[in-house]
Amino acid sequence: MNSPKPPNRRADNRLDICLKVEVTYEDGSSAVFCTRNMSTTGLFLDKGENELPETGSILHVQVCPDQGIADAPRVRAEVTRKTAEGIGVIFLSP
Numbered sequence: 540m541n542s543p544k545p546p547n548r549r550a551d552n553r554l555d556i557c558l559k560v561e562v563t564y565e566d567g568s569s570a571v572f573c574t575r576n577m578s579t580t581g582l583f584l585d586k587g588e589n590e591l592p593e594t595g596s597i598l599h600v601q602v603c604p605d606q607g608i609a610d611a612p613r614v615r616a617e618v619t620r621k622t623a624e625g626i627g628v629i630f631l632s633p
Contacts, residue, residue, distance in 0.1 A: 551578035581629040
């Protein structure tokens with residue numbers, strides 16, 4: 540017997556999309572991740588070969604130029620969820 544799925548507590552719908560994004564950490568180092576999904580309030584980034592920052596870390600995310608989005612904004616974000624598969628981040632006000 541299957542137990543019912545818990546209700547989705549997210550306020551915004553997610554879009555499954557794979558985009559390469561550059562993540563810049565507070566110490567200035569950076570890594571490239573692929574998004575799993577995104578919404579107007581945040582992203583989930585697949586781990587790939589990257590080390591994952593801790594929950595509560597502040598970072599900046601920007602879609603890589605080779606993804607066809609000219610002048611993509613660099614967005615400040617906070618890691619709100621960390622799993623073996625990747626991290627969830629929420630966008631912060633500038």
